[in-house]
Amino acid sequence: MRTLVYTPDDARRWAAFSGDYNPVHFDKTRGALSIHGMRALLDVKRFIEPAAPAAQWLKCMVRMRRPLWYGTSYSLEADEKRAAAASVIDPAMAQTCLSCQLTAHHAADETAAASQSVLSVDDIAALERAFTPLLAQATRWQFLDALLFRHLIHDAALLRQDVIASCLPPGASLEKIFSQCQVVQTHQELVFHRSLLLPWQSGTFTHALKIDVLPALVVGDIKSGAVVRIAAAIREENMTISNAITLKIGLLAAN
Numbered sequence: 001m002r003t004l005v006y007t008p009d010d011a012r013r014w015a016a017f018s019g020d021y022n023p024v025h026f027d028k029t030r031g032a033l034s035i036h037g038m039r040a041l042l043d044v045k046r047f048i049e050p051a052a053p054a055a056q057w058l059k060c061m062v063r064m065r066r067p068l069w070y071g072t073s074y075s076l077e078a079d080e081k082r083a084a085a086a087s088v089i090d091p092a093m094a095q096t097c098l099s100c101q102l103t104a105h106h107a108a109d110e111t112a113a114a115s116q117s118v119l120s121v122d123d124i125a126a127l128e129r130a131f132t133p134l135l136a137q138a139t140r141w142q143f144l145d146a147l148l149f150r151h152l153i154h155d156a157a158l159l160r161q162d163v164i165a166s167c168l169p170p171g172a173s174l175e176k177i178f179s180q181c182q183v184v185q186t187h188q189e190l191v192f193h194r195s196l197l198l199p200w201q202s203g204t205f206t207h208a209l210k211i212d213v214l215p216a217l218v219v220g221d222i223k224s225g226a227v228v229r230i231a232a233a234i235r236e237e238n239m240t241i242s243n244a245i246t247l248k249i250g251l252l253a254a255n
Contacts, residue, residue, distance in 0.1 A: 001075055001076065001077050001078070002043075002047065002075075002076040003073055003074070003075060003076070004040065004043060004068075004073070004074045004075075004076050004088060005071065005072065005073050005074070006035035006039070006040065006068060006070055006071075007070055007071065008026075008033070008070055010035055010039055011025045011026065011033075011035055011036060011039065011070075013039075013133055013134055014035075014036050014038065014039035014134060015036070016130055017127065017130040017131050017134060017146065017150065018036070018038065018146065018149060018150045018153070019150060019153065019154055019174075020036055020038070020150075020153060021175075021178070022036075022178050022183060023178055023179070024067075024182075024183075024184075032067075032069055033069070033070055034067035034068055034069050034070070035067075035068050035069075035070060037064045037067075037068070037098060037185050038146065038149055038185070038188075039134070040068050040088060040098065041062060041098070041100065041188070042134060042135045042138075042142065042146070043076065043135075044076060044086055044088060044098070044100045045060065045100060045142055045145070046135065046137075046138070046139075046142065047076055047078075047086050048078075048084045048085060048086050048100060048101070048102055049084075049102070049139065049142075049197065051078075051083055051084035051102070052084055052102045052194070052197065053083070053084065053102065053103060053104040055104035055105065055194065056193065056194055057104070057105040057106060057107055057108065057191060057192070057193060057194070058102055058103070058104065058105055058141075058191070058192055058193075058194055058197075059102070059103050059104075059105035059189065059190065059191050060100065060101070060102050060145075060188070060189070060190040060191075060192075061100070061101050061103070061187075061188075061189055062098065062099070062100045062187060062188035062189070063098060063099050063100075063186070063187055064097075064098045064184075064185055064186050064187065064188075065095075065096055065097055065098060065099075066090070066095060066096075066097040066098075067097070068088065068097055068098075072090070072092075073091070074088050074089060074090055074091070074097065075088070075089045075091050076088050076089075077089055079099075079101070082101055084101060084102040084103070085099070085100065085101035085102070086099070086100055086101075087099040087100075105191050108191060108193070108233075108235070108240045108242065109191050109214075109231075109233060109242040109244075111214045111215070111231070111233075112214075112215075113212035113213060113214060113233075114157070114158075114161055114213055114214060114215045114216075115155075115157035115158070115161075115212075115213045116210060116211065116212050116213070117151075117155070117157070117210075117211050117213075118208050118209070118210055118211070119147075119151070119208060119209045119210075119211060120208050121206065121207060121208055124147075124205050124208070124209065125202075125203075127147060127150070128143070128202040128203065128204070128205070129202060131143055131146060131147075131202075132202050134146075137199070138199075138200045138201075139196065139197050139198060139199055139200050140195075140196040140197070140198050140199070140200045140204060140239075141190070141192045141196035141197065141241060142200065143200045143204070144192075144196065144234060144239075144241045144243075145190055145192075145241070145243055148211070148232045148233070148234065148241065148242075148243035149243060149245065151211050151213075151232055152213070152230050152231070152232050152243070152245065153174060154174060155213055155232070157213060158213050158216065158230060159172060159173075161215065161216050163215070163216050163217070163218045164216050164218065164228070164230075167218055167221050167222050167226055167228075168222065177249070180251060180252060181222060181249050181250060181251055181252060182248075182249070182250050182251075182252055183247055183248075183249050184247065184248045184249075185245055185246070185247055186227075186246050186247070186248055187245070187246035188243070188244065188245050188246070189243075189244045190241065190242065190243050190244075191241070191242045192240065192241035192242070193238055193239065193240045193241070195238040195239065196239065196241060209234055209236075210234065210235070210236075211232055211233070211234055212232060212233045212234075212235060213230075213231075213232050214230075214231040214232065214233065214242075214244075216228060216229060216230045216231075217229040222249060222250060222251055223250075223251060224250075225248065225249070225250040226248070226249050226250070227246065227247070227248055227249075228246070228247045228248075228249055229244060229245070229246045229247075230244070230245060230247070231243060231244035231245070
């Protein structure tokens with residue numbers, strides 16, 4: 001078991017890497033502030049990784065149930081009934097805030113890309129420098145997991161996919177979505193090759209990376225509340241990883 005406590009400094013470091021400045025983490029006028037779920041998951045994924053199955057392909061499944069508030073002590077506990085699984089628990093409320101498990105998987109996600117972009121060597125180097133303060137002794141899948149999340153929330157081509165564009169405010173940008181909507185991540189699913197369990201350090205990736213953005217799925221609409229699944233992948237020999245995140249998006253009361 002480990003104790004986890006997060007502060008606004010943790011949020012600022014994650015935002016400096018990811019560009020995720022969702023006001024729920026920074027704007028005190030919205031009420032109590034919470035740490036980014038993806039930042040907390042860095043600690044959870046590192047905690048369960050030593051128990052990863054001996055399989056060529058691995059799947060990491062995440063369920064986010066409740067926010068983690070700044071300054072609150074949480075317990076990171078291994079699951080006694082499931083291998084390579086753990087939960088973050090609020091001891092005071094006896095509630096599970098998020099859970100995560102690594103399992104064996106059969107193959108990579110081969111869904112055809114809706115769009116593709118290239119991340120340059122210089123861009124990767126800058127992101128590696130920004131990631132370094134976030135997680136000591138990280139492994140390669142953990143860095144690429146965070147990199148793909150960052151790409152998804154900034155990718156202009158994703159916002160232009162018909163299924164996304166049709167349900168967002170006109171001329172939507174990330175900043176506009178955050179200002180007009182409540183955006184909450186509920187799930188994540190990663191599939192990756194076990195070679196990415198190797199240690200990572202700044203300078204590990206020395207060539208440009210092609211990132212495929214996959215077709216999005218949307219259920220519902222923004223006015224009544226939509227569930228949106230977005231995904232991206234890097235597909236290279238012995239360095240394949242896909243990252244799918246599920247978001248709940250709804251208009252704020254003032255809108």
